[in-house]
Amino acid sequence: MLEVILIRHGETDANRSLRFQGHADIPLNATGLLQSDRLARAFRNNGILERVAASYSSDLQRAVQTAQTSLQQTPHAAPVLQSALREQSFGVLEGLTFDEARASYPNDVESWMQFNADYALPSGESTRQFHDRVLGALNDIALAHRNTPENSCVLVFSHGGVVDMAWRHLTGQPLSGPRTCEIPNVGLNHMRWDGRRFHLQDWADARHVADLPEQPRYDQRKLRGRN
Structure with missing residues (x-):
């Protein structure tokens, strides 16, 4: 079966400050570039590079930079860029922290926090x-x-929300409700394609960056309890 490895981009300053990014085109920060270098090492050490048939990326620069940095020492062609692999659009909240969003758009944030799929x-x-x-x-x-x-x-380089959608699909979780899986920056998420559907193989493997600074945690389940 074909293996598809889904990879969240490296860290950005917006990740560090827990801002809604969505379609905002934000570059990697220094930590994100270092994470991408470690990802390249993981590709080499795990025997992934010699098995790569193709690579794809969201067209947002944080994903593109992650792909280019981690694949720069390989003979493979540049990743195919696809806007369909972008993060979810958060509209008016993009660029804001949760507290800033709640102060500026209280009713919209309250509705969003119900985590209704529609x-x-x-x-x-x-x-x-x-x-x-x-x-x-x-x-x-x-x-x-x-x-x-x-x-x-x-290889598919994309975003946290994209990884979450794949996780929900693979595990049969509903689209309504907060995120339940860990989604580390530059984590490796392995799926198998049998010709008709995807199957879960391994998820959220971030051992290659375990010695780097702790990543910021975004837990949707805790948002409802904030005053």
């Missing part, structure tokens, strides 16, 4: 719209490489 922030997209976009892109990628040699893999 609710979309002003100028944003709902979780259901986002899920359909992401799964459509991942399925198209897998189908495009269904005839690749046995033991090949495809």
